[in-house]
Amino acid sequence: MTAAHLPVMVEPVLRILNPRPGERIIDATVGLGGHAERILRALGPDGQLIGIDRDPRMLRRAEEQLRPFGGAVSLVHARLAYLRDVVKGAGLERVDGILMDLGLCSAQIDDLGRGFSFRQSERLVPLDMRMDQEQGETASELLARLDEPELAQLLRAGGVPAPRRVARALHARLPLRTTQDLRDALRNVRLPRRRHHPATLVFQALRIAVNNELQELEQALESAVELLAPGGRLAVLSYHSGEDRRVKEFLAREERGCICPPDLPRCGCGRTPRLKIVARGKPPNPDEVLRNPRARSARLRGAVRW
Ligand SMILES: C[S@@+](CC[C@H](N)C(=O)[O-])C[C@H]1O[C@@H](n2cnc3c(N)ncnc32)[C@H](O)[C@@H]1O
Structure with a gap:
């Protein structure tokens, strides 16, 4: 340890x-x-x-x-x-x-290469978020598969404010392949700031869904x-x-x-x-x-x- x-x-x-x-x-x-x-x-x-x-x-x-x-x-x-x-x-x-x-x-969060964190990294990090990288769908693949209402539902369940607006913004920027792509897609969405930074909540909502x-x-x-x-x-x-x-x-x-x-x-x-x-x-x-x-x-x- x-x-x-x-x-x-x-x-x-x-x-x-x-x-x-x-x-x-x-x-x-x-x-x-x-x-x-x-x-x-x-x-x-x-x-x-x-x-x-x-x-x-x-x-x-x-x-x-x-x-x-x-x-x-x-x-x-x-x-x-x-x-x-x-x-x-x-x-x-x-x-x-x-x-x-x-x-x-x-x-796991500090291992920036796994895509769990919305912190900036010097390199392009795949939008993965799987706890077990040997199986399942990555966050990038999940985003590509869901339609806009399904994505809004996923975000709502994760406590993301204005989920429909966020879903629209993310959908407009597909494909989202890296954590940088996701950060960029969120940059122009104005969101009410709550206890947690809205981008943190979006990353968390995706992670929860990716890992079921x-x-x-x-x-x-x-x-x-x-x-x-x-x-x-x-x-x-x-x-x-x-x-x-x-x-x-x-x-x-x-x-x-x-x-x-x-x-x-x-x-x-x-x-x-x-x-x-x-x-x-x-x-x-x-x-x-x-x-x-x-x-x-x-x-x-x-x-x-x-
Ligand atoms: C908060 S950490 C546990 C820390 C641990 N108690 C310690 O003191 O080191 C949570 C761990 O649970 C694992 N985990 C999360 N969801 C899981 C699941 N559905 N099945 C199995 N492991 C899971 C994660 O990979 C992570 O290693």
Whole structure:
């Protein structure tokens, strides 16, 4: 791990996951292995951590970082949506904890060649944005495929202001092959400035769509509840409102259990609560944000399996 890598909200995450010697924990987004390292220290030599990442480059770095833990770690190249298959493939039925630290690592954003950042670069950077560059459609290809209303819908879902105007501007400049092309196409669109720079939101909305991030998250949450043993813990760190809202709604549903209309005299769905919420969108403390500005938008949610 580079000296600069600071896992986000690591102490509150560990308080939720509460890893104990000999337990089995899944780090479903292992990244540079920052959280995983702390979890492994608590698990001891008899514990087991399975680290998953869809980005092969991140996995190679996690492998280096976590080598001292030997056989207590196994790393798997997979997507969140395949969480259940990964766990079953490791010969496990249930696990004691699952961590999802969503989105990108700063190392991926800083790797300007991958097209995640709208920062200027001296060279022309392909508009790629795939976390796994071995498969799927690039942002450039996605932009070329969508018609203008579909693109506006994608931008709206990503919280981009004036999505129709932005979609029109982008469409008028197709093909957009490089991050510079995208920046140029956005240059003449006057957009209301909110908390985030509008170009940041456009890049983020495209990245979310290219990597199918929200659907991945929904599938992973469903699997996580089924994979947790009674008393098992789930911790999720999200970095934008689209993600956080899905986690919040999912946990609320699983805490409630019954989905019958409130005016029904007796439950007909038969669903019972499966989770007890223990953290409701906790933000990082200001000291952490000073040390690690990337933590600024983090929200931590956690739950325990009944
Ligand atoms: C914020 S970083 C995790 C950082 C990590 N907790 C650490 O301390 O080093 C998120 C990681 O999740 C991976 N990732 C994001 N979405 C994923 C998905 N749907 N499936 C698998 N990995 C994913 C990214 O490639 C990235 O490496």
